[in-house]
Amino acid sequence: MDFRLLIGIILSFLPISELRGGIPFAIPYAIDHQIPIIIVFSLIVLVNILGFFFAFLFLDNAHHLFLRNKFYNKIFEKYALKLQKKADKFEKSYKNLGFIALMIFVAVPLPGTGAWTGALISWFLGLDRKKSLVYISLGVLIAGVIMLLGTLGVIKVFS
Secondary structure (H helix, E strand, C coil), X not given: CCHHHHHHHHHHHCCCCHHHHHHHXXXXXXXXXXXXXXXXXXXXXXXXXXXXXXXXXXXXHCHHHHCCCHHHHHXXXXXXXXXHHHHHHHHHHHHHHCHHHHHHHHHCCCCCCCHHHHHHHHHHXXXXXXXXXXXXXXXXXXXXXXXXXXXXXXXXXXX
16 A cells, blocks of 8 residues: 555544545545545545544543643643634524534535534534534535545646
8 A cells, every 4th residue: 555545544534634635645546556536535535524423432432531631621722712713603604504504614625624623513512413424424525526626636737
């Protein structure tokens, strides 16, 4: 296995980069090794969606234990304040658009708007998890398609 695919998979799982970082690494690997792009794309999207489950697993089971640690508590409070602002903005839209707003938020291919942040917003607002999973997954898929098209366009320009 080439490191580009492995890096793409790891980046797709990480909270900051998610598939926005993973697709540009993995798709060139697929093209170079004549692997169907849809297979690598599907793998990257599924790995990114796994973040939803790990976010809730952590928030439900370990988060309260980590809050006892001063360093973690300080970082979480700082991040939580930023996230609360995003959640408040989201909640204003949520009242009118429902879970569509969550999907759109996750679909925007910018750092900090992916599955992990979508799961945190869902957790903060106490949204239905099954519905959140569906709409976050759709958002991840949309963001993935946007990133795939962008990556393929960049590859085409430079080849």
